[in-house]
Amino acid sequence: MTRSMFRGSWFAIAFVVAWVGVARAQPKPAPSQGTDFAVQARTLYRVAACAGDEPIPQRLSVKIVERHCKGMRDLYATHHARWADKAQKFISELRPKDAPKVVVYPFGGGDLSTALVAFPDATEITTISLEAAGDVRAIDTVKPGTLAVDLGVVTEDIRRLYFAAYSATKSLQAASRSPTFPGTLMFAFAGLALHDMEPVSLRYFDIEKDGSLRYLGAEELDQRAAELAKKGPAKPKTVKHYWYEHDSAFGNVEIQFRPRGDAKAPLRTYRHIVQNLDDTHLKADDRLLVHLRAKGTISAMTKAASFLLWYDDFTQIRDYLVGNIAWMISDSTGIPPAYADKAGLEQITYGDFAGPLFQIDPKNVRAQFVKLWKSQPRRPLGFRFGYRDLEKHPHLMITRRKP
Secondary structure (H helix, E strand, O other), rough: OOHHHHHHHHHHHHHHHHHHHHHHHHHOOOOOOOOOHHHHHHHHHHOOOOOOOOOOOOOOHHHHHHHHHHHHHHHHHHHHHHHHHHHHHHHHHOOOOOOEEEEEEEEEOOOOOHHHHOOOOOEEEEEEEEEOOHHHHHEEEEHHHHHHHHHHHHHHHHHHHHHOOOOOOHHHHHHHHOOOHHHHHHHHHHHHOOOEEEEEEEEEEEEOOOOOOEEEOOHHHHHHHHHHHOOOOOOOOOOOOOEEEEEEEEEEEEEEEOOOOOOOOOOOEEEEEEOOOOHHHHHHHHHHHHHHOOOOEEEEEOOOOOOOOOOHHHHHHHHHHHHHEEEEOOOOOOHHHHHHOOOOOEEEEEOOOOOOOOOOOOOOOHHHHHHHHHHOOOOOOOOOOOOOOOOOOOOEEEEEEEO
């Protein structure tokens, strides 16, 4: 090899080494932030949830919107007076000051209204249910001719939630499929309006294998929606608990919010995730559990959850709660005492419980709850939280780590 060839080879080697070093030094591309549908979110919040100061779109009747909003504001005021203020004061005296501000609410639909009653200072709230969030962009194409009827449905859905203290799965499933004002989003926006909060951003996301979130862009959402529309609705062949998750391109949503009018306030996060929480689905796809476990110790709530945590085919979500809660509020659809006690949890009862409303209980779990209430001093409860018992008594239970 000549000297010039030898020198050239070293130059080549040096160039390759330098190039590899530069390549390694290059930062990884930032994860996609997806498309922020903040404009549509604030318009839907104004037109249907009746809060905020966004202008009403010119194509919509101001008279119809304002008539609807008068009814909604009356509904908020009544709910504050009849239930929300009383429940929030009572629960605030039970909830420890150091309770985690990250909240998980399984089987919760879009019930941000109750979540913020129980945890008004939460910085992050996640609800999980069979219902998809829905497409917020529907507000861009709402038909003026059906506006009054569509807004009337919104009012009735929210009224049903507030007056019954929960929404039946059948009602949630129907509302979530509304093409105009998607029910899950409407429950969330009503919760923000009720608590004088406002949406700042709205994005859709997927959960990755490692539990992280990947936000979705408008084009990808449109493509998914077109593929689902082409495929058509499909029901599973076997559904053990009758209901099944809503297959939608707009399934998981993240809404960042803050106190209304306070631009300097830290942003808080609400997420709704569509997921069947039975063991069959969570064992087949554990991304949700990976995501939830990454939150560490949490606060939690559940109510009117069809007693699913009593059943042996919901062990995955039950084990997650047992292993990760610091403090949890529920009705009798919460964690059964046998599992709580084994995990070093204690349960404090309020109101009266003589047994559940339903009769499907092959393992006689009801006996555990009846015994639990009988074993403790009676603590009065002046409001309903989820289901009543079979004698129509309100009841409530706190599950927490033993001191």
